Amino acid sequence: MKGRQLHIGLCLTETWLQGREPNDAERSEQQRDPTGFYIRLAQAAERAKLDFVFKPDVLAMRRGKSGTAPSFVGLDLTVLLAAIATATHRIGLVTTASTTFNPPYVVARQIQTLHWVSNGRAAWNIVTSIEGAENFGDAPMPPAPERxxxxxxxxxxxxxxxxxxxxxxxxxKAQPAALNHRGEFFSVKGPLNVPGHASGPPPLFQAGASEIGRDFxxxxxxxxxxxxxxxxxxxxLRNDLRIRAQKHGRTDAPRVLPGLYFFLAKTREEAVAMHRRAHAHLTKEQRLDAVKTILGLDLSHLKPNARVTADLLQFDDRTVRSRTHADLLRxxxxxxxxxxxxxxxRPEVVGSAHWVSVGTVEDVAADIVKxxxxxxxxxxxxxxxxxxxxLRLFLEELVPLLVRQGLFRQDYDGETLRAHLRLGSQA
Incomplete structure (x- = not known):
């Protein structure tokens, strides 16, 4: 048994386009053949022996912060991952499905089907959604506690x-059994008409870092x-999740896998310039608007060298879009x-509150190790x-560097996502 090693996934979203328009070649590849584009990304991640590929999903049209037309093609994620499953062999496939807008029976059936199509490589990223209510009726978005x-x-x-x-x-050796579930939100008789896979159930991922999200x-x-x-x-977060997991009677705790938004180049100067270009389109006014959206806090009256003090904060969650980002920035x-x-x-203001690392392969690797x-x-x-x-430097140089340091696998030693994550089968 190897010592503790990193779990690494790749986000399939085109994060390298943040702050700029795609060129003609990029637009052609992503928009005219999105399925092939994502398959090739997943295959590159599999060659690097990553644990999984992942993609967030929203049920509404989104525009970038630059106000440009979206370059993202919003294919149904579970269907897309089924296509990727047939073109890969080992890498895990983490789909995203909202608990606010979907029926549980449909989600259970789709993900269990993906689990079979991929031979035990599927997982579910559970989201409650923060937008999209207008596409499912006239009711507004439910408040966070209800979601x-x-x-x-x-x-x-x-x-x-x-x-x-x-x-x-x-x-x-066993028989399917009806559930006859009747709860606050759902009534489902069951059983599911797709059997469980030999590898055990699909692992569960969750993205909330707010108080209520952490507990969930x-x-x-x-x-x-x-x-x-x-x-x-x-x-x-990692310490808090351990304590909360124990209170829920668990003997383990969720693995903490933050997003790492990295800018890699051959020299630090090139990487820093690339990072600066990615956010150059955001004016001071747009950044102030972002703070107002995140915290409900208007700081437009402050001078650049003024300190933002704790007494300026307000705690009215009705004014914020995402409690996770609000809690982090607060x-x-x-x-x-x-x-x-x-x-x-700050990353919470110009990005999505992700960990940012800028520099050479060695610089970013050192950050990861730290x-x-x-x-x-x-x-x-x-x-x-x-x-x-x-992306190329990450897959072809940074990951191999982590392998040489003994912090990541040289090859897959299992065929399922549960094996990659070192989870029990729970079959």
Missing amino acids: YRKAAEFTDLVRSLWQSYPHAALDN AASVADATFASTPDMGAALD RHIQNNEPLLEDLLA WFEAGAIDGFIALPGGSLES
Whole structure:
């Protein structure tokens, strides 16, 4: 048994296009053949022996912060991953499905089907969604406490549906069983009409880092896609999830896998310039608007060298779009009372609150090792920034460097995602 090693996934979203328009070649490849484009990305990640590929999903049209037309083609993610499954052999496939807008039976059936199509490589990223209500009726977006109550019932129901038709039933050693579930939000008779896979149920991922999101993740998730803009936030989250998991009666805790938004180049100067270009389109006014959206806080009256102090904060969650980002930025202000110009450059403001690392392959690798050895992370989700060269350097140079340091696998030693994540089969 090897010592503790990193878990690494690749986000399939075109994060390298942040802040710029795709060129003609990029637009052609991504928009005219999106399926082939994502298959090739997944195959490159598999050649690097990554644990999984992952993609967030939204049920609404989105525009980038630059206001440009979207380059992303919003294919149904579970269907797309089924196509990727037929073109890959080992890499895990993490789909995203909302508990706010989907029926539990359909999600349970789709993901269990993907699990069979991929031979045990599927996982579910559980999201409650923060937008898209207008596409499902006239009712507004439910408040966060209601969304998470619904998510808890939804998740328990999906797991029960997976268990209702056990793999053993294929050998007549067990029988499918009706659920007859009646809860606050759902009524489902069951059983599911897709049997369980021999590898066990699909692992569960969850992305919330707000208070309510943390508690939900601690109760059900095998891993969390955390937003941790600095190592202190990652350490706090990982320790907090362990405590919460114990309170939920668990003997383990979710693996903490923050997004790592990296800008890789042959020299530090090139990497820094690339990072600067990726956010150059954001004016001061847009950054101030972002703070207002995240915190409900208007800082337009402050001078650049003024400090943003804790007494300026307000705690009305009705004014914020994402409680996760609000909690992260609020905590940073309380702990550091930064200058306004520094606050407006924070990842939570110019990006998605992800960990950012800029430099050469050796620089970013050292950053990863520092966080890992400090016990802040169990791994990360790769978010290449600036250009496709960042992605190439990551897969072809940075990952092999981590392999040589003994921090990542040289080859797959299992065939399923549960094996990659070192989870029990739970069959």
